[in-house]
Amino acid sequence: xxxxxxxxxxxxxxxxxxxxxxxxxxxxxxxxxxxxxxxxxxxxxxxxxxxxxxxxxxxxxxxxxxxxxxxxxxxxxxxxxxxxxxxxxxxxxxxxxxxxxxxxxxxxxxxxxxxxxxxxxxxxxxxxxxxxxxxxxxxxxxxxxxxxxxxxxxxxxxxxxxxxxxxxxxxxxxxxxxxxxxxxxxxxxxxxxxxxxxxxxxxxxxxxxxxxxxxxxxxxxxxxxxxxxxxxxxxxxxxxxxxxxxxxxxxxxxxxxxxxxxxxxxxxxxxxxxxxxxxxxxxxx
Amino acid sequence: xxxxxxxxxxxxxxxxxxxxxxxxxxxxxxxxxxxxxxxxxxxxxxxxxxxxxxxxxxxxxxxxxxxxxxxxxxxxxxxxxxxxxxxxxxxxxxxxxxxxxxxxxxxxxxxxxxxxxxxxxxxxxxxxxxxxxxxxxxxxxxxxxxxxxxxxxxxxxxx
Numbered sequence: 001x002x003x004x005x006x007x008x009x010x011x012x013x014x015x016x017x018x019x020x021x022x023x024x025x026x027x028x029x030x031x032x033x034x035x036x037x038x039x040x041x042x043x044x045x046x047x048x049x050x051x052x053x054x055x056x057x058x059x060x061x062x063x064x065x066x067x068x069x070x071x072x073x074x075x076x077x078x079x080x081x082x083x084x085x086x087x088x089x090x091x092x093x094x095x096x097x098x099x100x101x102x103x104x105x106x107x108x109x110x111x112x113x114x115x116x117x118x119x120x121x122x123x124x125x126x127x128x129x130x131x132x133x134x135x136x137x138x139x140x141x142x143x144x145x146x147x148x149x150x151x152x153x154x155x156x157x158x159x160x161x162x163x164x165x166x167x168x169x170x171x172x173x174x175x176x177x178x179x180x181x182x183x184x185x186x187x188x189x190x191x192x193x194x195x196x197x198x199x200x201x202x203x204x205x206x207x208x209x210x211x212x213x214x215x216x217x218x219x220x221x222x223x224x225x226x227x228x229x230x231x232x233x234x235x236x237x238x239x240x241x242x243x244x245x246x247x248x249x250x251x252x253x254x255x256x257x258x259x260x261x262x263x264x265x266x267x268x269x270x271x272x273x274x275x276x277x278x279x280x281x282x283x284x285x
Numbered sequence: 286x287x288x289x290x291x292x293x294x295x296x297x298x299x300x301x302x303x304x305x306x307x308x309x310x311x312x313x314x315x316x317x318x319x320x321x322x323x324x325x326x327x328x329x330x331x332x333x334x335x336x337x338x339x340x341x342x343x344x345x346x347x348x349x350x351x352x353x354x355x356x357x358x359x360x361x362x363x364x365x366x367x368x369x370x371x372x373x374x375x376x377x378x379x380x381x382x383x384x385x386x387x388x389x390x391x392x393x394x395x396x397x398x399x400x401x402x403x404x405x406x407x408x409x410x411x412x413x414x415x416x417x418x419x420x421x422x423x424x425x426x427x428x429x430x431x432x433x434x435x436x437x438x439x440x441x442x443x444x
Contacts, residue, residue: 003289003306003352026350033348034329036307046306048353074342098418099396100333103342104349186417187331 002045009052009134009163017136017159019045025161026050027070028104030097031113047161055163058082063169066132069108069162077102086167087282088176088195088275092123095180098187108162114148117190117215121148123178125212125222126195129167135160145212148219173200175282177275180214181267183258190215191259194247194271196279198230204285206230211243211276216251216268223250226272235280243276244269293354295320296364304351311335313351314361322362322391326420333419336392337361343399345418362391365398373443374398374436383432385423393419397433405441409434 004023006012016023021044026032035041049055055068058079065082073093076082083090089107096105096119110120111131124144131142136159144165147154156162176197182188193214201207211226226246233239253264288303295318304313314320314337323346326332330345337346338360339353365372374397377383384390393416400407400415407415412433413426421429 001306003350005352005355029348029350029353030330033309033350037328046350048350050353072342097330098333099399099415100336100343100345100418101330101348103339103344186414 001043003048004045005048005051007051007053009054012047012049012052012161013134013136013159016047016161019047021045023047025112027106027109028072028101030101030105031109049161049163061166063171065167067107067165067167069106069164071106073102073105074099076107082167085170086123086127086176088178088197088279089120089123089127089129089167092178092180092193092195093120095119095178095190107165111144111147111165112154112156112162114150114152114154114219116148116151116217116219117193118220119178119180119190119193119214121220122193122195122212122214123176124165124167125220126178126197126210127167127176128197128210129165131162132164132166133160134163139163141166145220145222150218171199173202173283173285174198175279175284177278177282179271179275179278181259181271189258192216192251192253192264192267192271193220194268194275196230196272196275198235198276198279198283200280200283200285204234206233206235206280206285211247211272213247213251213268213272216253216264221250223247226250230276235276235285240273240276244273247272289352291352291355293356294358296359296361302351306350306352308351309347310337310339310349310351310354310359311346313354314346314359320361320363324388324391326388326392331418331420332389333392333396333416334389336395336419338395338399343396360395362395365394372398373440374401374433377432377436377439378429381428381432381435383424383428389419389421389423393421393429397436400433401437401440405437405444407434407437 023045024043055070178195180190180193198209209227209230229242248269251268324334326334335346
């Protein structure tokens, strides 16, 4: 195996394109190294992107935040501006694994691992986050919800990798939240996850919302019909009832050792209601 | 395939080593450098027995490649006691009998030290969450938590 450690994005793209065998991109390594150890993947080369300075930074851009693919959960958690604008995204990222895992794990890695139960992905989808994908034909921007195609599969083409995640301008009277259900309080995988992001007008009416569900379909899903139940309302009880019902209807989970279809379907609605209330409070409602 | 030459700092001392591209930092520490305080429990980042700091961040050294330590600063359990003087956390672990078999102890001490550096006065809940990635199959955790809380109180008084 070869270990490649480019210091510029251009070099990384070139190395990835020219590598003759299977080359895996290494950011935090909290999924990749586990897979390698389990023999699930045996790459010919590893391309470590952590020596590319730009990919280790959180930078302000167009009123939003660009988060490099090598930025760890711990670094996000210490960034005041990011935490103020997108507390739901940061909280969701911080639910991944332990303190030790937080020292390494990344949003981009969580996205590219393409698990339907990934904690940070519903929060990014609700936030309207956009992944910047670098590759031999330049860069392209793809909404986060369009990156995972199936469990373990993404829309990345040969030679492409996610270089950064962009979280748009939060703006006034906005709030987001992510909640998940796990049997334990820590160190577990979501049985159901739900993220809500919304914006209120000066009168407290919801003008825009995005709702996303995790672990109830082959990929994390955006649920526009659930967002529609909130828009134009003050998030009163009938609106929250409609939100919960719509989210349960949108859920098409599998039954496994962590939860039955019936349980996951019900909990999707419960979490949506609770997450919406938190997001609403954060928006000043 | 040729080995990778790595220049790094471990517990403040400059160190050089040669490692295979797929060799973990944990294996380098233990098998090449003789720093066997860091333990391998699961090898998949679940148990925390291999916990070290990498540029001040708590990480599982089983999920870091040796090659990634180039130019970095690594902190291990071997750097915790000052010569013969135990760190207050180590002393409190003995006083509270916060260890039995001891396999998890180095990782928990490194993690607890990192917590107290960031937050000298953590609540019990904060301490339990911070250490959630350090599994102990002997103590039931209560004695560990008491030792950390007691060490934190003493360290606050001393500072």
